[in-house]
Structure formats: structure tokens, C-alpha cells
Amino acid sequence: MSGPPSLVGKKYPAKQHARTVYSHLVHKNEVSAKGSAFFVSGEDLELYLYCDQTKPVRQNRYFFYLTGCDIPGSHVLYNTVKDHLTLYLPDIDYEDVMWSGLPLSLEAAAEKFDADEIKYASALHADLEEFHNDKVTIFTTDINKFNTKYEGFLQPGNKDFFYALDESRLIKDWYEIELMKHAAKITDNCHFAVMSATPIETNETHIHAEFLYHALRQGSKYQSYDPICCAGETCSTLHWVKNDEEITPDKKSVLIDAGAEWSCYASDVTRCFPINGDWTKEHLEIYNAVLKMQSVTKEMIKPGASWDVLHLTAHRIMIxxxxxxxxxxxxYTVDELFESKVSARFFPHGLGHLLGMDTHDVGGYPNYSDPDPLLQYLRLRRDLQAGMVLTDEPGIYFSPFLLEDTLKDPTKVKYINKDVLDKYWYIGGVRIEDDILVTEDGYENFTGITSDPEEISKIVRAGLAKGKEGFHNVV
Incomplete structure (x- = not known):
């Protein structure tokens, strides 16, 4: 299926991406950058052990950034001196043509990809050898099963090269933004479908299936990550991916964290809803608290804003x-509770993270050894810049596992009214997550599926009104 209409006739800007990487490398280490080349191998087809079936291919993100190419077995070489980008496609396996069809020709590839030259992989060894003989440093990310035959020509693992790659991927260009908007639109429809299909969602697996079905119908064959589909107390596990518990009448709350992928670019959206369309008192109270955490921090998003400050603001609102x-x-006062760190186990993760080709995209520079429990799991630890795409995803959780130590610690439990807390365990957790572009003067929200609790109730009730007979469901 076709992608965004705005990209028809346009090429993924691989050449400009290579130039951007080089500019960051020069800024980081001019001596190292001078007279260098970049080489990255893409992923290739691999067989399962003792089987003739190939594993699913998830393209190497650095390779895709420099090529826009998802063809397994490809490589890329960028000559920084001549500003020349060469894409190498796998050699034609003529015996495989009867099974898989003809591969993309060099001529067709030249029309599709933004490269100065397209060659077959058979030419790669001689090209690398020529660079090597000319004393050119050829940076690559790592030596792996797909490039080990070229190991003698390559310099892997250079920290400055990784820095240049990550800083380049940090700021999204117009083409990448269009891909991410398209992924977000698909995801909106999938979340709407899940909210609408509660008559046939009696197990967490059904929620998972509904999301995947509608993603696939829209042309998104891959998910950005394993969908998180939970109900009741399983909502307290941040990355619950078993998705196999029955949704019984006592499980009032549903949480789905799932995002479709488009052309290697991710979306990442979380929505919560009452399975029967009617919010319980406690569920709605926590939902509105999380919604306030998100709405306040969202309005703080702009270039120069400290993500640490936004995250800690969310903690204060929760308190x-x-x-x-x-x-x-x-x-106790808000300040006393904030300083006590007691909120850490109710909101244990970060406010959000960078988003791009990976769900938790590169360039955030987290500090998981931070002694402050409020900041330890924050994946983005830098000021915001225009062109960043990130998620705003506060949450509140009632996890027996997370709170066990807190409730046994006299320095912490003194702040908590356990009789009131006991009313909220059944909710499990609430998280609301949108995908946000930092603009020159604020932000743009890519996520369109409603987070308004009344609107969500209307969607769920409309689905319930159809009954099971209103859905195509053979099992």
C-alpha cells in the first residue's frame, strides 16, 4: 500500500543524511573525520536453525538512515572527500528467482534510492580495497556476520562516529516527519478499533489481535515494538507483553500501549479505557490525574526546555x-512529599523518550546510574531542540511488586494512607502517551486518537451497542 501522498515522487534523503553525519563527525573530531569514509552493512536473510524458513528481517537502523533501503543483504559506502554515496545491492541469485521473483534492478534502484551510484555486492571488496590502499579510514559501526569478510578494511566502534550518527538521527527532517505522521495516523485508527471492539475482546490477546489486524489492513506489516495489552492488575506491569490474561468482569480497566511502524519509522501511543464504557470512580480519578500530568507538561514543550524539569513537574502534579x-x-506538603521521593514507585518510569527509527530512539543520553530515583529511568536527559520527536507519557501505577518495599519502609509509608490506597489496587495502572514534534515555537502532536475520558466512553459504548454480531469474528 502507498504511503503519505506528500512523499509520492520523492526520495528518502539518504545523501543529505550522510552529509549530516559527516558534519557532526567534523564537529566532534576534525582530525578523525578528514579523508574518511563510512561503511554500514544492512541486515540479511537468515535461516532458523535446522529449518529452511528465514527469520523476519528488521533493517539495521543506521544502514537505513544512510540509504532508505530495506533490501536484505545490502551495504552502503560514503566517500566524505568526494561526497559520493554508493549503495550495494545483493548479487542476483538466479536459482532463487523461481521462488522469490526478480530482484530490483540497478536501474530501478537508481530511480528509487538517493545514491550517486548503485552497484552489486560483488564490486564491494575491490572498492574497499582501493580505499584501504589509499590510506582512507573507513568507519563502521561494528563487525558482524554480514560484514566480517571485509573486516580488514574497516574501523569499527569509533565513539565519535556513533556520536555523529546519533546526533544526526536526533533531529528529524521533513521526510522523516511525514513518515512518522503516517505511522501515527495508522496507529490512531488501530487504537480506535480496539476501543470499539470490546464485545469481542474477552482476553488480552483479542486486544492485541484487533490492533495488528487494523495495522496490517493499512499496510503496516510491522510493529514498532511488541504491543502491551493488559486489563486490571496486569496494567501495573510497565511492559506487560504476555497479553494472555482473561478479561473478567472484575477487571474494569484496560491499557494498550502499541504503535504501528511505517518504512522503519515508529509510532508509540498508549490509551486506557473502561472495558464496559463506564469509568469507575477510582479509575477516572487516576485517569484525570495522569491526563493533567500530560496536559501541563505538553504545554511546556518548546526548544530549550529541560526534559528533567518537565519530568519532575509531572511528579509534583501527581503528588x-x-x-x-x-x-x-x-x-504533609507537596515539597515534603517531593523531597521524600515517595512518588517514585507510583510513577517509576520517565515522562517520555525520543522517538524515530527506534521506539526508544538514540541521542537521549539516559543516566541509569543516577542516584535520584525520580530521574534514574528517564531516557531523555537533555534540553529540547526543534526537530526532535518524543513521547509525552506520564503514568500512575499501583503495583504490589513496586510498592512492597515502600510500604515496609517507615520513612516512606508514613506519607501514605493505606486504607485509601487499598481502593485503587484493582486499576493496576494508567498511562497516556502521545507522539510530539518539537517545533520552532512549541510543539505539534502527531497523535489524533482522543484521550478525553467522555469521548473514550462514547467510543466504547458505541462498540458495545453493536454486540458480538456487529463484528467479523470467526473464532
Missing amino acids: EEFLKLGIFKKE
Whole structure:
């Protein structure tokens, strides 16, 4: 299926990406960059052990950034001196043509890909040898099963090269933004479908299936990550991917964190809803608290804003809401509760992360050894810049596992009203996540599926009104 209409007749800007990487390498280490070349191998087809079936191919992200090519067995070489990008396609396996059809020709590849030259892989060894003989440093990411035969020509693992790649991928260009908007649009439809199909969703697996079905119908054959589909107490596990628990009447709350992928670019969206369309008192209270955490921090997004500050602001809002609900004892102030770090186990992850070709995209520079429990799992630790795409995804969780130590620690439990807390365990957790582009003067939200609780109720109720007979469902 075709992608965004805005990209018809346009090429993925691989050549400009290579130039951007080089500019960052020069900025980082001019001596190292001078007279260099970049080489990256893409992923190739691999057989399962003792089987003639190939594993699914997920293209190497650095390779795709420099080529826009998803053909297995390809390679790329960029000559920084001559500003010359060469894409190498796999040699034709004529015995395979009867099974798989003719591969893309060099002429067709030249029309499709933004490269100065297209060659077959058989020419690669001689080209690398020529660079090597001319004393050109050829940077690559690593030596692996797809490029080991060229190991003698390559310099893997250079930190400055990785820095240049990651800084380049940090800021999205117009083409990448169009791909991500398209992925987000597909994801909107999938989340709408999940909310609408509760009559046939009696197991978490059904939620998973509904999302995948509608993604595939829209041409998205791959997910950005394993969908997280949970109900009731399983919503308290941040990355619950078993997706196999029954949705029984006592499980009032549903959480789905899932994002379709388009042309190697990710979306990442979380929505929560009541399975019967009616929010319970406690579920709605926590949902509205998370919604406030997101809406306030979203309005703070702009170039120069500190993501640390936004994340800690979300913690303060959660504390304020817990004081209103009585979960935190009212004899303590917001400042006292904030300094105590007691909120860390109710909101254990970061406010969000960078998004691009990976769900948790490169360039965020997290510090998982940070002694501050409020910041330890924050995946983005830098000021915002125009062109970044990130997620804004606050959450509140009631996890017996996470809170076990807190409830046994007299320095922490003194802040918590356990009788009030006991009313909220059944919710499991609530997370709301949107995909956000940082613009020159603020932000643009790629995510269109509603997060308004009343609108969500209407969608769920409309689906329930159809009954099971309103859905094509053979099992």
C-alpha cells in the first residue's frame, strides 16, 4: 500500500543524511573525520536453525538512515572527500528467482534510492580495497556476520562516529516527519478499533489481535515494538507483553500501549479505557490525574526546555492529585512529599523518550546510574531542540511488586494512607502517551486518537451497542 501522498515522487534523503553525519563527525573530531569514509552493512536473510524458513528481517537502523533501503543483504559506502554515496545491492541469485521473483534492478534502484551510484555486492571488496590502499579510514559501526569478510578494511566502534550518527538521527527532517505522521495516523485508527471492539475482546490477546489486524489492513506489516495489552492488575506491569490474561468482569480497566511502524519509522501511543464504557470512580480519578500530568507538561514543550524539569513537574502534579484523593496524607506538603521521593514507585518510569527509527530512539543520553530515583529511568536527559520527536507519557501505577518495599519502609509509608490506597489496587495502572514534534515555537502532536475520558466512553459504548454480531469474528 502507498504511503503519505506528500512523499509520492520523492526520495528518502539518504545523501543529505550522510552529509549530516559527516558534519557532526567534523564537529566532534576534525582530525578523525578528514579523508574518511563510512561503511554500514544492512541486515540479511537468515535461516532458523535446522529449518529452511528465514527469520523476519528488521533493517539495521543506521544502514537505513544512510540509504532508505530495506533490501536484505545490502551495504552502503560514503566517500566524505568526494561526497559520493554508493549503495550495494545483493548479487542476483538466479536459482532463487523461481521462488522469490526478480530482484530490483540497478536501474530501478537508481530511480528509487538517493545514491550517486548503485552497484552489486560483488564490486564491494575491490572498492574497499582501493580505499584501504589509499590510506582512507573507513568507519563502521561494528563487525558482524554480514560484514566480517571485509573486516580488514574497516574501523569499527569509533565513539565519535556513533556520536555523529546519533546526533544526526536526533533531529528529524521533513521526510522523516511525514513518515512518522503516517505511522501515527495508522496507529490512531488501530487504537480506535480496539476501543470499539470490546464485545469481542474477552482476553488480552483479542486486544492485541484487533490492533495488528487494523495495522496490517493499512499496510503496516510491522510493529514498532511488541504491543502491551493488559486489563486490571496486569496494567501495573510497565511492559506487560504476555497479553494472555482473561478479561473478567472484575477487571474494569484496560491499557494498550502499541504503535504501528511505517518504512522503519515508529509510532508509540498508549490509551486506557473502561472495558464496559463506564469509568469507575477510582479509575477516572487516576485517569484525570495522569491526563493533567500530560496536559501541563505538553504545554511546556518548546526548544530549550529541560526534559528533567518537565519530568519532575509531572511528579509534583501527581503528588498534588494524591493529596486531593487522600492517598498521600494531607498533613504533609507537596515539597515534603517531593523531597521524600515517595512518588517514585507510583510513577517509576520517565515522562517520555525520543522517538524515530527506534521506539526508544538514540541521542537521549539516559543516566541509569543516577542516584535520584525520580530521574534514574528517564531516557531523555537533555534540553529540547526543534526537530526532535518524543513521547509525552506520564503514568500512575499501583503495583504490589513496586510498592512492597515502600510500604515496609517507615520513612516512606508514613506519607501514605493505606486504607485509601487499598481502593485503587484493582486499576493496576494508567498511562497516556502521545507522539510530539518539537517545533520552532512549541510543539505539534502527531497523535489524533482522543484521550478525553467522555469521548473514550462514547467510543466504547458505541462498540458495545453493536454486540458480538456487529463484528467479523470467526473464532
